[in-house]
Amino acid sequence: MNLSVERVSLELAETFTISRGSTDRTDNVVVRISDGGHEGIGAAAPSTHYGETAATVEAAIERLRPTVEAVDDPFQVERVERELAHELGRNPAARCAVSIALHDLVGRHTDLPLWRYWGLDPDAAPDTSYTVGIGDPETMADRARRAADAGYGTLKVKVGTDDDRARVDAVAEAVPDATLRLDANEAWTPKDAVRNAEWLADYDVEFLEQPVPAADPEGLRYVYEHSPLPVAVDESCVTLPDVPAVADRADVAVLKLMKCGGLVEARRMVHAARAHGLDVMLGCMIETDAAISAGAQLAPLCDYVDLDGSLLLDDDSDPYEGPVRAGGHIDLDDQPGIGLR
Template identity: 35%
Template sequence: MIRLRYEPYELKLKHAFNLATSSRTSTPVMLVELEYEGVVGYGEASMPPYLGESHETVSRFLQKVDLSGFSDPLKMDDMLDYVDSIAPGNSAAKASVDIALHDLVGKLQGKSWHQIWGLDAKKTPFTTYTIGIDTREMIIQKTKEAAEFKFLKIKLGRDNDREIIETIRSVTDVPLCVDANQGWTDKQQALDMIFWLKEKGIVFIEQPMPKEQLDDMAWLTAHSPLPTIADEAFQRLYDISGLKDVYSGINIKLMKSTGMREAKLMVDAARSLDMKVMLGCMTETSCAVSAAAQLSPLVDWADLDGALLISNDIFEGMKVIDGKVTLNDLPGIGVRKL
């Protein structure tokens, strides 16, 4: 018999997380366990505001999950198809079960998921470290704190974007990527900004314009000297085909994809469309970040710093060493609960 347990938890951020349209100092998560014959798999649902999920909605969803009809956790597709069918939406809640099931099955098989998938742990990318919108003094402080990272992700989308980039460039010359979080609404101004950013050593632009402005976004991608990456513009696998020629690539996050199974299919779908692939995360513990990291040898870029932004991580898992995603060989998703 497979037993499901879950409990709410609140992540405390080291710094306020400031975006183009919001700011927060904490993130609610739900910690999930699946137990089978004494073996426990760990999962997590992270719920940043824009996903529309909460402790209440995830609890309601998980209360509906009845695993009594499943006696063999190795029949993962059957179980995850059932979980996905319970209700529409609830992608983070579904991801928590998916991650816990992958952890459980990996432990039962005695292998990590990058090993099960036949991936080379040496081919993991560097991860970005996120610098949120802040005062000049705090941006300088955050950038200096991130000295070990070889790649930084800069949040933009307000009226002082150039000042932020100039401030960071006064401290470091490492490659940067930019996430405007839908903050640019005029395509010509966005294009002008991207040309300026290219001169400043920016590698790609994530979600520059509102997700509804598909025609403007397609025009911007066609004229942009830098790749454009979709984030808020899609969630599930079936969304990806409509983004070809609108964006250069996609940012896959487990909390959007309903977990590891669909995230792996997303990589395959994007590659079939000749699109770039970024692997991201929310503010999460090392549980969900380590689960995502199992896919990292497959992607062009990684933004897996979610656990580094919090002060109360209760898992130990994937490490960032000299800025590089570094996998371990622990079975499952590669975590220990502290």
């Protein structure tokens, strides 16, 4: 097999702000793996929060190149992912790009989309939510209104400011029929999270995502035990061993391909979460469709989906198109592999 790497620069449609900072653009790294006249495509969306950049991804993939190119059977994806994790335990986004490309290659060899190759039900894929980043109340209300007008029925509202209530009030008033989820990205203290959950319950918020720092597991337990709203964990649930660790202090495990390192590991995490009585949400970073599309293939396994990473990009920024549509619907058709066009 042959492997090639390309960095792509992606411009966002609007400045995107969460409690940790803002961004207008991001770099992804696209991986192509060719074998037997077929080519699989995948991508890494590195996050500095997890210690990765586009440069570290490129360097990591170069380290992995000999292992990948030595593979004589692309269908051995579990063995390959195991070897990649052994060689490079960190750099999950880099490993994920290779995982996606290999799975896409398998789909192209078989002329099957991954959802069908795995035996999943395409009609079971939930629609994705759409994220409203932090801004002043009027800006957030306008963004929410535009998203609802575009067909998004569920909005994930970023919080973690000095006046979250004013922002949530504005959004709720602007889109009274939308389902709201709140994501604090670790910004609250446990007591603040519980106090906030009490007034947020008046808005029928679906759940709170990562209300407290991942470094405070007992604080998370406190919120879980006292919050009137369900609690979802993202930064507290990165890899497979984290699933049982959060099972007694959360309701929803948030999985991301770029955190866990690949599609094999993500499927294991889904099943582990089910075994521990957790609901599952599949999330993403800000990603090209060469990465988002892989997550979409897993969507039928999940209760909630937050795969809007490519939908936040400027219309001309992403060179790929996948099954996640504007308005939030995930159209799992017969396009082979991860479903790129």
